[in-house]
Amino acid sequence: MAGSVVVIGNFDGVHRGHRALLDRARARAAALGVDGVPLPVVAVTLWPHPMTVFAPDRVPRLLTSLDDRIELLKRCGASQVRVVQFNGEVAAWPPARFVERIIDPLDPRLVIVGTNFTFGRGAAGTARTLAELGAGRFETTALDLVGVGGVDTSSSRIRKALAAGEVTGAAEHLGRWFSLSGVVVVGDQRGRMLGFPTANLPIPAELATPGDGVYAGWLRRLDEPGAEAMPAAVSVGTNPTFDGIERRVESYVLDRTDLELYGAKVRVEFVRSLRGQLRFAGAEGLVVQMRRDVAETRRLLADPANRSLPL
Numbered sequence: 001m002a003g004s005v006v007v008i009g010n011f012d013g014v015h016r017g018h019r020a021l022l023d024r025a026r027a028r029a030a031a032l033g034v035d036g037v038p039l040p041v042v043a044v045t046l047w048p049h050p051m052t053v054f055a056p057d058r059v060p061r062l063l064t065s066l067d068d069r070i071e072l073l074k075r076c077g078a079s080q081v082r083v084v085q086f087n088g089e090v091a092a093w094p095p096a097r098f099v100e101r102i103i104d105p106l107d108p109r110l111v112i113v114g115t116n117f118t119f120g121r122g123a124a125g126t127a128r129t130l131a132e133l134g135a136g137r138f139e140t141t142a143l144d145l146v147g148v149g150g151v152d153t154s155s156s157r158i159r160k161a162l163a164a165g166e167v168t169g170a171a172e173h174l175g176r177w178f179s180l181s182g183v184v185v186v187g188d189q190r191g192r193m194l195g196f197p198t199a200n201l202p203i204p205a206e207l208a209t210p211g212d213g214v215y216a217g218w219l220r221r222l223d224e225p226g227a228e229a230m231p232a233a234v235s236v237g238t239n240p241t242f243d244g245i246e247r248r249v250e251s252y253v254l255d256r257t258d259l260e261l262y263g264a265k266v267r268v269e270f271v272r273s274l275r276g277q278l279r280f281a282g283a284e285g286l287v288v289q290m291r292r293d294v295a296e297t298r299r300l301l302a303d304p305a306n307r308s309l310p311l
Contacts, residue, residue, distance in 0.1 A: 005029040006108040006138075007078070008044045008117065012155040013063030014072035016175040017114065017146040024143060025112050026077040032109050040079035042106050045069065046086040053091045061208035063155055063162075063174075068181060082106070095125030099133045108138040115142045148172045158208075165211035167270040176309045177269035180209065180249055181222060184261040187250065196290055198235070198250035199261045201268065209249070212237035212277035215270045216297040218308040219251045222265040229308035230256065233290070233297040234268055237277040252290075254298060271306045 005028050007021045022041065029038040047066050051059045064072065070081045084090065084102060093101065098120050103111060111130060119125040125133075127142035134140055145152045153173040161169040162178060170178045180201060187200035199219060203209055213236060218229040232251040239250075251268050253259055274293055280286040300306055 002107065003032070003109045004040045004042045004106050005032065006042045006044060006103060006106050006111045008103075008111065008113050008119075010049070010155070011043065011045045011069055011073060012049070012060075013158055013174055014069060014076060015063075015153055015155065015158060015173055016148070017153045018073075019076050019175060020146045021112050021114065021143060022073070022077040024141070025110075028110055028112070028141075039109060041077055042080045042082060042108075043073045043078035044082045044084060044102060044106075045073070046084050048086060050086055050091070053086060053088055059206075060156065060159060062206055063158060063178070063208050065181070065204070065207065068179075092121050095120030095129050096133055098125065099130070103134075103138075108134075110139045110141060112141045112143065115144055117142065162208050162210050165213050165273045165276065167210050167215060167273055170210075171271075177217070177271055178210065179267050179269045180207065181265065181267040184264050184266055186262060187248070196233075196252045196287075196294075197257055197259070198252045199259070199264075199266060201249040201251075201266070203236075203247050203249060209247070210236050210270050210273075212247070214274045214277075214293050216272040216274060216300040216306070217251070218269040218271065218301070219253055220267050220269075220308065221261070222267055229269070230254070231297060231301045232268070233274070233293045234270065235277075252294070254294060269308060272300050 005025045007025045009018060009021065011018050022043070025041045029041050032039050049059055049062060066083070073081050111134060113127050113130065115127060117127055127140060131140035147153055151157070158170045158173050167178055182201040184199045185202060187198065215234045215236070217232050217234045219232040220229040221227040230253045232253045235250045236247070238247055249268055274296055278289065280289065
């Protein structure tokens with residue numbers, strides 16, 4: 001590799017702060033390029049989350065799967081994504097070893113990190129350490145944290161908002177609607193019997209989800225290039241009316257009873273919270289409420305501000 005601009009981070013969620021790093025990297029890659037050809041932007045990310053090594057009982061639920069993280073990083077400007085398999089050995093490397101093994105092979109002209117970036121054994125390395133280790137070989141730039149309304153953006157803040165069902169607050173910090181993707185599986189098929197067939201996604205234990213409740217959102221097939229996003233009323237939870245146990249995401253695409261989505265990979269975007277999870281005395285009360293949910297979803301998604309976003 002004949003020169004590159006490297007950005008390093010955990011990049012969980014690829015939120016506004018991460019995108020600020022990538023925006024700066026793309027601008028500098030263009031300025032450092034030759035004959036109008038920008039240098040490649042290489043994003044370096046860690047997988048799994050470092051807490052799996054340092055405190056396995058406190059590993060946070062992630063905002064994106066690794067596949068989605070890589071896709072988002074590329075769509076935000078990374079030419080390449082290098083995934084560092086984080087384990088006890090890597091955690092024990094001193095900062096100089098991390099630079100030697102991970103950064104030097106990328107032939108960086110510039111390395112960009114956040115001001116809160118740490119690396120190496122005991123988190124001993126900082127942006128200043130990186131600058132010292134790279135002196136004479138590459139430049140180091142540390143960017144301040146990005147915020148919304150005076151509140152710093154962070155993956156932990158977004159997780160907290162999601163857990164409270166505050167999907168709009170999460171979206172403000174993400175710079176996009178929070179989304180989940182997966183393969184549609186066969187559920188109980190009660191929705192079909194009630195006139196509201198749903199696309200069911202199991203919820204991986206390692207991923208964050210909005211709190212139990214009903215949301216207005218969008219569903220898009222990922223196995224059909226160019227497929228349009230479809231408006232959907234989305235339920236997250238266990239379906240307590242029928243004594244459900246397993247948490248899942250169930251999406252009813254408005255006015256569509258003809259869709260065959262079993263086995264299809266889809267993405268569900270969460271736009272607005274409608275209500276919390278409720279338990280009804282029976283199916284009749286549930287159907288009445290579902291009709292209200294559909295009407296409210298239709299009203300909300302008619303607003304251009306709530307359109308499906310590219311990221």
